[in-house]
Amino acid sequence: MRLTQRTDFALRVLMHCAAHARREEPLTVKEIAEEYSIPLNHLTKIVQELGAKGFLETTRGRGGGLRLLRPAHTVTVGEVVRATEQDFCMAECFHPDQQACVLLPHCRLKKTLEKALSAWMRELDAVTLADLVHNGLRKPRKIHLHF
Amino acid sequence: MRLTQRTDFALRVLMHCAAHARREEPLTVKEIAEEYSIPLNHLTKIVQELGAKGFLETTRGRGGGLRLLRPAHTVTVGEVVRATEQDFCMAECFHPDQQACVLLPHCRLKKTLEKALSAWMRELDAVTLADLVHNGLRKPRKIHLHF
Numbered sequence: 001m002r003l004t005q006r007t008d009f010a011l012r013v014l015m016h017c018a019a020h021a022r023r024e025e026p027l028t029v030k031e032i033a034e035e036y037s038i039p040l041n042h043l044t045k046i047v048q049e050l051g052a053k054g055f056l057e058t059t060r061g062r063g064g065g066l067r068l069l070r071p072a073h074t075v076t077v078g079e080v081v082r083a084t085e086q087d088f089c090m091a092e093c094f095h096p097d098q099q100a101c102v103l104l105p106h107c108r109l110k111k112t113l114e115k116a117l118s119a120w121m122r123e124l125d126a127v128t129l130a131d132l133v134h135n136g137l138r139k140p141r142k143i144h145l146h147f
Numbered sequence: 148m149r150l151t152q153r154t155d156f157a158l159r160v161l162m163h164c165a166a167h168a169r170r171e172e173p174l175t176v177k178e179i180a181e182e183y184s185i186p187l188n189h190l191t192k193i194v195q196e197l198g199a200k201g202f203l204e205t206t207r208g209r210g211g212g213l214r215l216l217r218p219a220h221t222v223t224v225g226e227v228v229r230a231t232e233q234d235f236c237m238a239e240c241f242h243p244d245q246q247a248c249v250l251l252p253h254c255r256l257k258k259t260l261e262k263a264l265s266a267w268m269r270e271l272d273a274v275t276l277a278d279l280v281h282n283g284l285r286k287p288r289k290i291h292l293h294f
């Protein structure tokens with residue numbers, strides 16, 4: 001029972017970007033790959049995927065780099081996990097093309113696992129990238145304007 | 148995010164035993180392997196493991212077979228999953244020997260994943276093998292004796 005390595009790395013890249021959101025010079029894939037000992041090719045693919053899925057803005061060339069496309073307090077861990085995990089087929093009976101199990105007509109295992117998965121996801125949906133990093137990133141305070 | 152195939156098969160063997168708890172002739176590994184299209188060698192290992200961990204009683208030889216060692220309503224899905232999953236290392240930082248991630252000092256990801264895992268496990272701890280199979284297996288009714 002574990003997350004894929006891709007999700008693990010994706011979360012760390014996004015957390016790193018969240019933690020360094022105020023840095024002036026742009027973050028680079030190379031720098032993050034070195035810092036987290038992730039092979040550069042592997043990380044490049046993950047960053048491209050996170051770009052395609054609207055989590056990161058990536059700019060090429062000199063002075064280019066990556067940054068969070070949305071503020072860290074609006075991106076939940078659940079969202080990232082849903083976007084990067086290949087599937088949530090907890091058992092064979094989750095696959096639509098594998099419905100041969102003789103228990104299926106009287107089995108409640110699938111429903112039980114689905115319920116457990118929802119409980120798991122609820123926890124991850126309640127936490128944002130900003131919550132994960134202790135660097136003072138907070139939701140901007142609401143400004144109350146009195147007229 | 149998925150259970151190992153071993154857990155999937157282990158749950159099905161135990162559910163099958165629960166569903167056939169009242170059958171007179173003993174269940175055999177061969178019969179279950181055929182019914183669920185699980186390779187016999189693979190299933191034999193799983194059954195041995197379930198025997199060693201106190202879920203199944205296995206008797207060898209002619210007339211031998213397997214049966215649940217404890218009543219189905221006393222065995223929770225969570226218990227089986229804990230016994231058969233290799234580990235619950237959801238991310239690299241769960242491994243005690245891999246603590247190199249530079250985020251660690253200010254990271255709350257591990258705590259978040261642990262909390263989500265607990266929520267997941269709570270759901271599985273609330274369901275027993277008897278709950279999973281619709282064959283009229285119920286907790287024995289309490290008999291109130293009046294003296």
